[in-house]
Amino acid sequence: MSDEPRDLGELSNDVKASWQRFLDVFEPLRPELYRYCRYLTRSPWDAEDLVQDTMARGFVTLGTLFHELPNPRAWLFRVASNLWIDRARRQRLERDALGEPAAAPVAPGHAPDERASREAAGTLVAHLSPQERAAVVLKDVFDFSLEEVAASLSTSVGAVKAALHRGRGKLVAPEADEPRAPAPGVLDAFCAAFNARDLPALTSLLLDSSITEIVGVVTEYGREPPADPRTGSFVGSLSPITTTDAGGVDARHLVGYLGGPPRCEVREHRGELLLLFWFDHDTGPAVRTVWTVETDGEHIARIRNYFFTPDVIAEICRELDVPFRTNGYRYWIHG
Incomplete structure (x- = not known):
């Protein structure tokens, strides 16, 4: 044995x-x-x-x-x-x-x-x-x-x-949302690099000890992106959504999606600055994911990508009054 x-x-x-x-x-x-x-x-x-x-x-x-x-x-x-x-x-x-x-x-x-x-x-x-x-x-x-x-x-x-x-009946007033510090220029720099599809510029904004997470799917540590696009969240986020053999979103969630890469935008929600990602559809642009970002000085310490959290996306986008689509709860691995 x-x-x-x-x-x-x-x-x-x-x-x-x-x-x-x-x-x-x-x-x-x-x-x-x-x-x-x-x-x-x-x-x-x-x-x-x-x-x-x-x-x-x-x-x-x-x-x-x-x-x-x-x-x-x-x-x-x-x-x-x-x-x-x-x-x-x-x-x-x-x-x-x-x-x-x-x-x-x-x-x-x-x-x-x-x-x-x-x-x-x-x-x-x-x-x-x-x-x-x-x-x-x-x-x-x-x-x-x-x-x-x-x-x-x-x-x-x-x-x-x-x-x-x-x-029963003993409710309290909700705790006031504590305003977050205004986003440093790093978020604007991140959006500019993202929209230019500049992967080296994006990774240069990360701390060496940064954490990048697609919530419920994968967590990456450090600024160097993995070579495999299936687990490299930056590589994947710069590209169109796929349902290829490499894996992706269930096709039923992509009806009307025109296939192009997303555009990044900084938006404020309850005193916190978020990153919204817009994708083109036959009915017009719509948000398909929301990111939260933690910074340390001029670099990004942590990113949380809520791509596979339909409930969060729906709540945030409804409060912001922006159109949205959701992607289901999981990353499908085909084959």
């Missing part, structure tokens, strides 16, 4: 195939899962992070189960709830250790604006436990039964009833 480890390439291919089968089952639940995470986190970026973490944890956990899932939807919400509750508790402990004040409740007679009302919906007062917030959202927003809420939160029906009694 050989003691040598199994070929990692073969193992990687097996995992990728299993991941695709996992997505076949759970991907239809993504829009509703995003809505749930959005209510919990009150941020599109944090919501998508929680969705990605939930899918990854669910994929790993599924391999440890020795029984069929009677309700995949409730189980996936349970994974999300547990992740968020653990994260919220850690954040609260950190705030308490630093002596930071909790958010103030809504003042009597205060009439928040439309967006504030939307953001406040389903958000409990800061001193309530994360479990109480999740219970109210699951019951009152997603119409879970008491038994389903209890299963999703790993607790009893009696505890859910108590949490609902304490939590």
Whole structure:
């Protein structure tokens, strides 16, 4: 019997195939899962992070189960709830250790604006436990039964009833969006280089330790792009969207797309400067992806490309009132 480890390439291919089968089952639940995470986190970026973490944890956990899932939807919400509750508790402990004040409740007679009302919906007062917030959202927003809420939160029906009694109606004003520092010239330089298709200029704007991520698909480290365009996000982003044998977007999402490369534009959203990427369609230009960028002085430290996050793209573009198209939730590897 050989003691040598199994070929990692073969193992990687097996995992990728299993991941695709996992997505076949759970991907239809993504829009509703995003809505749930959005209510919990009150941020599109944090919501998508929680969705990605939930899918990854669910994929790993599924391999440890020795029984069929009677309700995949409730189980996936349970994974999300547990992740968020653990994260919220850690954040609260950190705030308490630093002596930071909790958010103030809504003042009597205060009439928040439309967006504030939307953001406040389903958000409990800061001193309530994360479990109480999740219970109210699951019951009152997603119409879970008491038994389903209890299963999703790993607790009893009696505890859910108590949490609902304490939590209902106790909303707080949404925390004000903290304005981000104005974008340095590096973002304008990035857009100029991108629109000129100047890959060397683009990579020169990255820190040596930069991180470039296509959310939910691939993460690259460092400024040197990989030689393989299937994993080189800069190489891929400069090119037209494909459904070739090398992989790409499901063809059903490309109806009306004219096949040209995108154009980059800097836009402000809630005090944060984002990169929007416009693609030509038979009905006119439309945004197909949004990037967030973190900078360090005159260089880019991190890029997050939300190409395969339809829920984030839709929310951001609707708030900006710009036309958009989405690309599905996954990168398809053909052949």
